[in-house]
Amino acid sequence: MRECRGVCLPREHARCWTLEAYRRGGGYRALERVLREKVEPGAIIEALKTANLRGRGGAGFPAAIKWNFIPRAAEGQKYVVCNSDEGEPGTCKDRDILRYNPHALIEGMAIGGYVMGASVGYNYMRGEFWEPYQRMEAALAEARAAGLLGENLFGSGFDFTLHNHLGAGAYICGEETALLESLEGKKGEPRFKPPFPAAFGLYGRPTTINNTETFASVPAILRGAAGEADGDWCSGEWFRDLGVDNAGGVKIFSVTGHVERPGNFEITLGTPFAELLEMAGGVWKGRRLKAVIPGGSSVPVLPAENIMRANMDYDSLQQAGSALGAGSVIVMDETTDMAAVLERIALFYFEESCGQCTPCREGTGWLHRILRRINAGRGSRADLDTLLDVANRIEGRTICALGDAAAWPVQSFLRHFRHEFEAKVEAGDANIADKTAAAIRAA
Amino acid sequence: MLSADALADIDRELAKYPPDRRQSGLPAALRIAQDELGWLSAESIEFVAAVIGVPAVRAWEVATFYSMYDLQPVGAHKISLCTNISCMLRGADEIAAHLKRKLGVDFGQTTADGKFTLKEVECLAACAGAPMLQLDRDYHENLTPARVDEILREYQT
16 A cells, blocks of 8 residues: 555544644644745755656646746736646546645645745635635635734745635636636636746736645645654655656545545555555456546546556556546446447537637537437447547647547547447448438338 | 625625736626526626626626526526536436436426526536535535435425
8 A cells, every 4th residue: 555645635534624733734834934944945946846746737747847937036916826626527636635635735825925926826716616615715714813824924024815716617717827817707718828827827927827736735845754854854855755756756546437435545656556446445346447547538548458557657657548637547347338438528528618719619519429429329430530530630729738638538439449439330330221221112 | 786795795805806907806796696696687797797897798708608607597406417427437327317307307407396407517526426416505425316315305495
């Protein structure tokens, strides 16, 4: 077992979301020390670099590099924004951070604000997260009352204000520039990049956006393994050493679908998939594993034999032909109808396309209609070629990655499970042949 | 059109943003209006735009873009069932059929007594508790038909 709670998911459970419980585990010591000692922002970035912390929202971009993009000396207002718009199908980790460890996020964002020279932060939560929103609001009130947010924190001259912002229902707002548009009170339509948010972000000001889990990892990384061990302070080494070469530390994996015990598991990066599957109780009902989507519905699906050889880290899953994404592991047993699953995934992207780019707006509708036809036994062999053709024409031709996210499942399901689609379209072709014959007979 | 309490709530939301960025409070203001009025009529959307101080079209854009705003009257309680992949793999279809039979409505419809509106929604990020639904603001996870019956009974009274 390589389960390692305590970075983003709390170790203890009784009222773990309170300030008191968070402080018992060493909470806010990193912020206090950073501010009292006026630690050089560069030293904090260096620690994150050593720790090899990669963004936990899906893209895996190194946090230290992102934090370095911000022109710290630039005059005027800068912002830190947390992306808590969790919505990638199969992903349910940020909700648990918000509900059970809200102060880790607050502390991480405050440290981020100090490093970036930003005095204001916004935590953007998806609109459906009413319970997490209430938890976060209570946590902000506790932190303000305890002098952990506000003006001149710990006498350092650094001010930091943090607000929770609730969305209103749109997957696209998990895309960072759509999130900024939404935070400005507009439709969540992604912006062209460049300019990147570091130069032109919220209200056109320099902005750093990180995922909930990324921010929440920062205090523990700075604090060190035991929370007290001085040698670990602001080094990041202990975190790096938990992970593998190209990715440090621990990460939460949401294991869902056909397993005995679905759940969130905070484990060291590089843990073999087989061990993670075991933590979730294995495939349910004693059945055999058929396929796994290892990083949320947009990443390519992998057949059992491929995933069983892979480890849960960025490079290993990439070598296996997929991606770690947000760590959202969707497990499918031997009874799963892959064409039906792909139809549901295609419906999702069709529903959630913001409509700004033609290839995505029109193409996602095509994908869904063709898959619905195939599953209804009305498909034909030519439909399989059309599916791939449409997917290939969406990929890489849109402003944001939602188009790619719609294309990749189609390409990978057809790559690995083409025989299942063929069986359905053969039945469809036979139907068409029968109908033609019947029509001829009737004539 | 809105109560003093609702207007005060909107002011509290607006205080989160710079004074010249009141539009950031628009989504929250629409939510507060919907909570009070039940749904968003053309009149209420335009009222909210005036409260925020933006052209009505800005409020229309937001109200029509996001899935949580109801632009038609809905029942006293809204049931949003997730049918996305993790829920589908664990029996969301069975729960959907059970809810439709029990309530006598299809997705997108309201029961004759005006009590419940049934909606099919996309992933709500509670996949480890699949299948799940959201009833008004509360999540209900690890659903079975029996559990659904219990939940409905709680809201029937």
